Amino acid sequence: MRNLTTSTILGLTLTFLIGPFIIIIFAGASAGETLAFPPDGLSLKWYLKVFTIESFRESFLLSLFLAIFGTVTALLLGVPAAYALNRYDLPGAETIRTVVAAPIIVPGIIVGLALLRYLVVPLDFTVTMALFMAHTALVLPYAVRVVSSSLNNLRADMEEAAVLLGCTRMQAFTKVVLPNIRGGVLAAFILGFVTSFNQVPVSLFLSGPGVKTLPIDMLAYMEITYDPSVAALSALLAFMSLSIVFVAERLLGFSRYV
Amino acid sequence: MSEKFVSLSDLTLSYGSTVAVPNLDLDIVEGELIALLGPSGCGKTTTMRAIAGLLTPASGMIEIDGQDVTRLAANKRGIGLVFQSYALFPHLSAFENVAFGLRLQRMPEAEIRSRTEAGIETVGLMGFEARKPAEMSGGQQQRVALARSLVMDPKVLLLDEPLSNLDARLRLEMRSELQRVQKDTGVTMVFVTHDQSEALAMADRIVLMKDGKIEQLGTPSQLYAEPATAFAAEFMGFENIFCVEGENLVSDTGQLPLGFAAEAPMLAWRPGGVQVGRGPFSGRVLSSSFAGGHREYVLDSLLGQIKADAPIETVEVPLGHNIDFDLPQSTALPLAA
Numbered sequence: 090m091r092n093l094t095t096s097t098i099l100g101l102t103l104t105f106l107i108g109p110f111i112i113i114i115f116a117g118a119s120a121g122e123t124l125a126f127p128p129d130g131l132s133l134k135w136y137l138k139v140f141t142i143e144s145f146r147e148s149f150l151l152s153l154f155l156a157i158f159g160t161v162t163a164l165l166l167g168v169p170a171a172y173a174l175n176r177y178d179l180p181g182a183e184t185i186r187t188v189v190a191a192p193i194i195v196p197g198i199i200v201g202l203a204l205l206r207y208l209v210v211p212l213d214f215t216v217t218m219a220l221f222m223a224h225t226a227l228v229l230p231y232a233v234r235v236v237s238s239s240l241n242n243l244r245a246d247m248e249e250a251a252v253l254l255g256c257t258r259m260q261a262f263t264k265v266v267l268p269n270i271r272g273g274v275l276a277a278f279i280l281g282f283v284t285s286f287n288q289v290p291v292s293l294f295l296s297g298p299g300v301k302t303l304p305i306d307m308l309a310y311m312e313i314t315y316d317p318s319v320a321a322l323s324a325l326l327a328f329m330s331l332s333i334v335f336v337a338e339r340l341l342g343f344s345r346y347v
Numbered sequence: 348m349s350e351k352f353v354s355l356s357d358l359t360l361s362y363g364s365t366v367a368v369p370n371l372d373l374d375i376v377e378g379e380l381i382a383l384l385g386p387s388g389c390g391k392t393t394t395m396r397a398i399a400g401l402l403t404p405a406s407g408m409i410e411i412d413g414q415d416v417t418r419l420a421a422n423k424r425g426i427g428l429v430f431q432s433y434a435l436f437p438h439l440s441a442f443e444n445v446a447f448g449l450r451l452q453r454m455p456e457a458e459i460r461s462r463t464e465a466g467i468e469t470v471g472l473m474g475f476e477a478r479k480p481a482e483m484s485g486g487q488q489q490r491v492a493l494a495r496s497l498v499m500d501p502k503v504l505l506l507d508e509p510l511s512n513l514d515a516r517l518r519l520e521m522r523s524e525l526q527r528v529q530k531d532t533g534v535t536m537v538f539v540t541h542d543q544s545e546a547l548a549m550a551d552r553i554v555l556m557k558d559g560k561i562e563q564l565g566t567p568s569q570l571y572a573e574p575a576t577a578f579a580a581e582f583m584g585f586e587n588i589f590c591v592e593g594e595n596l597v598s599d600t601g602q603l604p605l606g607f608a609a610e611a612p613m614l615a616w617r618p619g620g621v622q623v624g625r626g627p628f629s630g631r632v633l634s635s636s637f638a639g640g641h642r643e644y645v646l647d648s649l650l651g652q653i654k655a656d657a658p659i660e661t662v663e664v665p666l667g668h669n670i671d672f673d674l675p676q677s678t679a680l681p682l683a684a
Contacts, residue, residue: 249401250434250492252422254448254499264447268438 110327117321124317135321145322148306151217152286155302159224160232160281164274166225167232172266174233175240186233193230197290200227205294216297223291228281235280239273240266279337283330349412352377352535353398353503358407360393360559367393368559370407375503377412380529380536382550384543384582390559391539395505398537400424412502427496427534431507433488435480441491442467442476448499466498469528486517493525497532506538510545522549543582547571555579577613577682585615585680586654596674601649603628606673611681616674618643621655626673630655632666646670 112126117136121129139145170189174182192200200223209219243266251261267274292302301309303326311319353375360368368390375381383391396402398409400421409417416424435444446463454462467473470490480488489509496504509525510518526549529536540546546553547567555562555570555578563570563579574580577588589596591609596602605614606627623644630646630653637643641656642663655672664670 244432244434246430246432246434247436249421250428250430250495251436251447252401253399253424253426253428254495255422255451257422260451265436269436 110324113320113327114324117317117324119317119320122316124315124320128317135317136325138318139322139325142310142318144301144306144310145303148301148303151220151300152303155220155224156282156285159221159285160228160278162221162225163228163232163281164236164277167229167277168236168270168274171233171236171240172262175237176245189233190230192226197227197288198294201291201294204291209295216295216300219295220292220300220302223295224285224288227288227291228285231280231284232277235277236270236273239270243269275340276337279333283333286326287330349377350374351410352412353537354408354410355394355398356408356410358394358397358409359405360390360397360402361405362393366405366559368397371559371561373554373561373564375535375537376552377535378533379551380526380538380549382546382553383537383539383556384541384546384553385556385562386541386582389556391541391554391556392507393559394556395428395507395537395539398503399426399428399505401428425499425502427499427501427504429489429492429496429504429506429509431509431511433480433485433492433512435488435491435495437480439479440476441472441478441480441483441487444480444491445494445498447495462498466494469497469531470494470524485512485514486521489513489521490524493528497528497534501534503535503537506536508540509538510540510542518545525549543584555582574615574680575683577615580615580680580682584617585620586618587621587674588613588615588682589650596650598650600651603649603674607676609679609681611683613682614674615680615682616678618654618656620675620678621653622673622675622678623655623657623670624661624672626671626675628672628674629669630672631669632664635663635666644670646672648672 115128115131116124116126118131118133119125119128119135120132123129167189170185173179174185179185204219204223208214208222209216214222247265247269248258248261251265252258256264287304288302289304289308292305293308296302296305307319307322351374353373355371355373358368358371358373359366360371371390371394373394383394385391393402397404398411400416400419404417407417408415411424411426436447439447442463445466446459449459449462467476470493472487472490472494475483475487475491478487480491483491489512506525510521513521522545525536525538528534538549547570550567552564552566553570554564557578563575570579571583574583574585580588589598590613591597591605591611592602594605596605596614604627619641628648630648633645633647633652635642635644637659638656639659641659642661644655644657644664646653646655653672655670657670
């Protein structure tokens with residue numbers, strides 16, 4: 090009886106989590122002309138069509154650019170910040186932590202609106218520039234948090250040992266600290282990449298004419314054309330995210346860091 | 348051989364506004380094995396960190412081999428430090444850990460290799476070169492840490508509680524190992540410990556510290572036989588310390604008549620120096636424990652608690668019963684106030 094209840098709950102939960110994903114895969118594989126489930130016959134034509142849509146190609150490249158460079162920038166800022174917060178008794182450390190975490194606490198709509206109102210409109214930032222800054226800010230909290238937790242596991246006396254063997258503080262960081270938090274940095278990169286790539290609310294405000302991230306572009310596309318290509322693209326993106334996480338998990342036990 | 352190879356003069360060390368070590372003077376002889384001994388918080392580790400350059404003195408001077416290093420950065424002092432936690436680099440093999448400092452000096456690869464191998468041989472770790480720290484026991488990790496410092500040919504080798512993380516058997520092994528390495532290399536060694544038996548067994552000289560000050564400085568036999576102060580006496584195992592007033596021994600709880608004339612204001616006895624089984628005094632057994640060669644009693648007497656060791660051949664006295672005892676002149680240690 091007990092076993093039956095447990096399996097039922099487990100089954101429902103899995104269906105709830107994985108169900109939409111299955112629906113999307115099949116909806117995209119439809120032979121019909123409109124988005125529907127169950128699909129109107131099976132074909133791969135929508136999966137192929139996705140690659141021929143010019144605006145998807147452009148917005149994909151923009152999203153890829155934002156995810157890679159936004160995350161790298163966030164790491165360049167976040168790793169030293171995490172290090173300083175972790176190793177030094179900084180005045181106002183708690184405040185800094187809160188400010189750094191703000192972009193994930195404040196709703197994306199507000200972040201987007203604020204950036205639009207105070208950066209793009211009055212300062213005449215380009216849309217791409219504003220998107221880049223927004224994505225960097227959104228990823229920064231993850232970078233700081235994930236890298237902090239791997240720094241926590243690294244004893245400070247290791248750096249002192251390196252210094253006594255002749256390292257400068259900087260060399261101690263690059264030769265001893267960095268190699269030992271490599272896993273955390275890579276995990277932060279992947280988490281940041283996925284967060285940035287799937288970001289909607291902030292990008293919604295900042296996307297301008299001709300400059301759209303992929304999720305926004307997909308939304309816009311669906312408003313006009315209700316065909317299964319969006320479902321096909323969604324499935325492809327989900328596969329991309331899955332494979333990144335899968336490879337990371339295989340390489341370095343990604344789940345330890347998140 | 349310099350008598351003042353490491354010289355600390357009027358050294359004051361502080362953490363923020365808290366002074367940990369005030370006005371310390373200490374000279375360390377070249378090639379000796381010296382112990383900084385004391386309870387936690389006595390300033391021994393702080394002093395060691397200052398010698399290493401990891402802590403900048405508030406005032407005073409540190410000289411090493413005739414050179415004023417007070418303001419010299421830690422990475423330029425040429426001092427080795429074996430950390431209590433060993434602080435090995437987890438991403439590097441034992442070999443690369445030992446070679447780490449040599450590589451920084453941009454030596455030719457062949458020299459790095461031969462010096463690293465020699466270092467690994469000195470600490471007896473041949474065959475473990477490829478292992479990562481996580482794949483080695485505590486004792487092996489400590490040997491790597493020791494070799495890593497030794498290959499740098501340090502002027503002074505500092506060791507922070509070198510035996511505290513090892514089990515009892517390894518501790519004995521490492522004791523003699525450290526002494527052997529010190530004699531073989533002739534390096535001046537300073538080790539920090541809170542364990543008086545460790546200091547007594549290993550050191551050429553012991554610096555006993557309390558509240559940031561040197562309580563007593565001397566050879567192990569001097570400290571063991573003639574502790575100069577009540578604190579030193581207690582640390583060296585004279586656990587029964589009482590004041591002398593006229594003809595009586597006095598404590599907070601009461602007094603007992605002293606059977607002999609004493610000049611000193613205080614007298615102290617080791618548990619082994621208390622005569623158990625006969626004598627003018629009597630105490631109730633509070634606890635009794637078997638300690639191999641003898642039995643350790645805690646007695647409740649008019650002077651308060653007395654710690655006394657009885658030969659193992661004597662019949663055990665049950666808890667709550669009385670034992671006669673004496674505090675004889677022959678084993679009494681006179682102490683100045």
